[in-house]
Amino acid sequence: MTGPRPADGGTGAAGAPSHTGTFGASGIIRFSSVAKEYPRTGTALAGVSLVVAKGEFVFLTGPSGSGKSTLLKLVYMEERPSRGEVRVSGVSSSTARGGDIARLRRKLGIVFQDFRLLEDRTAEQNVLFALEVTGAPRAGMHAKAARALTQVGLASKGTSLPRELSGGEQQRVAIARALVNDPFVLIADEPTGNLDDRATRGIFQLLRDINAAGTAVVMATHDMELIKRSELRTIELNRGQVVFDSAADPAAGGGGAR
Numbered sequence: 001m002t003g004p005r006p007a008d009g010g011t012g013a014a015g016a017p018s019h020t021g022t023f024g025a026s027g028i029i030r031f032s033s034v035a036k037e038y039p040r041t042g043t044a045l046a047g048v049s050l051v052v053a054k055g056e057f058v059f060l061t062g063p064s065g066s067g068k069s070t071l072l073k074l075v076y077m078e079e080r081p082s083r084g085e086v087r088v089s090g091v092s093s094s095t096a097r098g099g100d101i102a103r104l105r106r107k108l109g110i111v112f113q114d115f116r117l118l119e120d121r122t123a124e125q126n127v128l129f130a131l132e133v134t135g136a137p138r139a140g141m142h143a144k145a146a147r148a149l150t151q152v153g154l155a156s157k158g159t160s161l162p163r164e165l166s167g168g169e170q171q172r173v174a175i176a177r178a179l180v181n182d183p184f185v186l187i188a189d190e191p192t193g194n195l196d197d198r199a200t201r202g203i204f205q206l207l208r209d210i211n212a213a214g215t216a217v218v219m220a221t222h223d224m225e226l227i228k229r230s231e232l233r234t235i236e237l238n239r240g241q242v243v244f245d246s247a248a249d250p251a252a253g254g255g256g257a258r
């Protein structure tokens with residue numbers, strides 16, 4: 001807790017995220033020969049090496065059971081690799097302790113397919129909760145929450161309960177909650193998996209806008225249409241291995257590092 005901390009600048013100037021990796025040219029996530037084995041089910045990931053650069057947008061795809069959620073859990077360090085190393089914003093899976101992981105999570109936004117909102121709290125209270133748990137100063141909390149809700153297009157829905165919102169709106173609240181702490185990366189595990197086409201497009205556009213403002217996005221999805229249309233970097237898993245990475249294959253039109 002007492003080590004040197006980067007000057008955060010508090011609010012973070014628009015378009016200039018203050019969190020940068022401490023390794024590589026601009027890598028914020030690095031997997032080096034990562035394997036993950038679960039006690040009863042065996043190998044979930046094997047020999048995974050990849051780098052995600054600052055500000056990048058990356059699709060993570062592959063069949064059910066191929067290891068997408070496991071890979072994302074390793075990024076936010078809910079799971080540790082069985083072999084190899086995961087480094088995220090300078091935090092290493094080999095040495096990270098509870099406090100390091102808690103600090104890392106404050107700089108990560110995480111969004112799930114099933115939204116995971118607190119059902120008995122309003123949209124605004126859900127967003128405020130994400131600030132409260134990080135021990136942010138109380139002053140200015142409401143303004144921050146309101147700003148995040150405005151950013152996701154829900155300025156007028158702050159007092160609605162989750163059950164009073166559509167699926168797409170609930171996911172927007174979840175994204176506002178993920179954004180309110182100014183993350184350097186947004187991790188989204190099938191964020192559109194429960195939504196219809198129209199809501200899917202809206203959420204995807206929102207993630208693109210968030211990315212355009214400087215936040216890296218790693219999004220797991222089965223939606224091949226979305227992937228094909230958007231020509232963003234795509235990493236495909238199969239049986240726990242990276243079988244395709246468009247950044248490593250310029251002919252694939254994945255756009256390389258940016």
Ligand SMILES: Nc1ncnc2c1ncn2[C@@H]1O[C@H](COP(=O)(O)OP(=O)(O)OP(=O)(O)O)[C@@H](O)[C@H]1O
Binds near residue numbers: 064
């Ligand atoms: N907590 C766990 N304990 C044991 N095995 C697990 C655990 N989580 C995942 N697995 C196993 O690891 C493998 C990869 O699962 P994972 O959830 O990462 O796949 P996925 O690509 O996200 O699939 P889906 O598209 O269905 O979400 C599967 O074989 C799964 O059974």
Ligand SMILES: [Mg+2]
Binds near residue numbers: 068069070189
């Ligand atoms: Mg999954």
